[in-house]
Amino acid sequence: MARFFKIPGVDHDLLVKDATRRMTPMSRRAFLRGTGSVGALMLLTGCDVIDGQSAENLLRSVSRFNDEVQATLFNPARLAPEFSEREITRPFPFNAFYPKEDAPEVEPGDWQLALGGRIADKRPWSLGQLRALDFETQITRHICIEGWSAIGKWSGPRLSEFLKRIGADTDAKYVFFRCEDRYSTSLDMATALHPQTQITLAFDGKTLPRIYGYPMKVRVPTKLGFKNPKHVNELIVTNDYPGGFWEDQGYNWFSGL
Numbered sequence: 182m183a184r185f186f187k188i189p190g191v192d193h194d195l196l197v198k199d200a201t202r203r204m205t206p207m208s209r210r211a212f213l214r215g216t217g218s219v220g221a222l223m224l225l226t227g228c229d230v231i232d233g234q235s236a237e238n239l240l241r242s243v244s245r246f247n248d249e250v251q252a253t254l255f256n257p258a259r260l261a262p263e264f265s266e267r268e269i270t271r272p273f274p275f276n277a278f279y280p281k282e283d284a285p286e287v288e289p290g291d292w293q294l295a296l297g298g299r300i301a302d303k304r305p306w307s308l309g310q311l312r313a314l315d316f317e318t319q320i321t322r323h324i325c326i327e328g329w330s331a332i333g334k335w336s337g338p339r340l341s342e343f344l345k346r347i348g349a350d351t352d353a354k355y356v357f358f359r360c361e362d363r364y365s366t367s368l369d370m371a372t373a374l375h376p377q378t379q380i381t382l383a384f385d386g387k388t389l390p391r392i393y394g395y396p397m398k399v400r401v402p403t404k405l406g407f408k409n410p411k412h413v414n415e416l417i418v419t420n421d422y423p424g425g426f427w428e429d430q431g432y433n434w435f436s437g438l
């Protein structure tokens with residue numbers, strides 16, 4: 182299952198080396214403590230690397246906002262870049278560890294979000310209850326470790342707001358998500374509380390389509406695509422490292438900024 186992120190005409194090791202050379206020592210250390218990958222550089226700059234030319238542009242943008250990079254890498258509230266409506270990628274790519282046809286079919290009436298771990302009120306939530314929370318919309322870039330990225334528009338309540346409502350222990354280390362298709366992933370608490378981390382119920386202005394995670398996904402624009410779980414049906418707050426589907430097969434757990 183070799184899933185390598187390969188861009189024609191771009192040597193990843195050299196690009197990362199070049200980029201880190203343009204960072205201040207502090208931001209370089211922070212960057213390398215994370216994934217230190219091309220995907221992370223794309224998250225950081227908002228640039229899409231598809232060839233040598235765009236790699237050059239990315240390097241230019243690392244140099245340009247170097248001072249900011251330093252400040253933001255240490256700030257758990259740093260924001261992923263947002264885009265305009267006309268930059269949205271259509272059609273938006275589908276990805277999962279199975280083909281489209283096998284995406285789970287969820288009956289909205291039967292569905293509930295189960296809660297576990299360090300949470301004061303563990304009563305499950307219905308879709309109706311989630312839909313009643315305040316929605317926010319983001320147009321952000323999703324970066325898949327397999328070598329593609331796409332800009333999409335996602336809407337729903339902030340995960341931080343939900344965690345507050347259920348009395349989650351926000352001093353705990355991790356939030357773990359289980360999905361209908363037996364996928365799973367986990368986030369560090371700082372990322373779970375990040376203002377752009379979203380309980381996503383709508384995509385491109387409509388109910389979240391089945392293939393993109395109906396009825397609920399978690400959108401995390403500061404992390405690589407595989408840390409954005411679709412078809413979520415359980416949320417657990419824990420201090421025990423929970424790993425995840427790809428994380429358990431060797432993907433870097435942090436995979437983000």
Ligand SMILES: Nc1nc2c(c(=O)[nH]1)N[C@H]1C(S)=C(S)[C@@H](COP(=O)(O)O)O[C@H]1N2
Pocket residue numbers: 273274275276277278279324325326360361362364365392393394406407408409410411412413
């Ligand atoms: N439940 C579930 N979530 C998942 C996956 C999956 O296989 N199952 N794949 C991940 C990966 S690797 C990517 S790139 C994105 C793809 O999301 P999209 O279909 O909305 O593009 O979903 C992520 N979340």
Ligand SMILES: [Mo]
Pocket residue numbers: 276324325326327406407
């Ligand atoms: Mo991915």
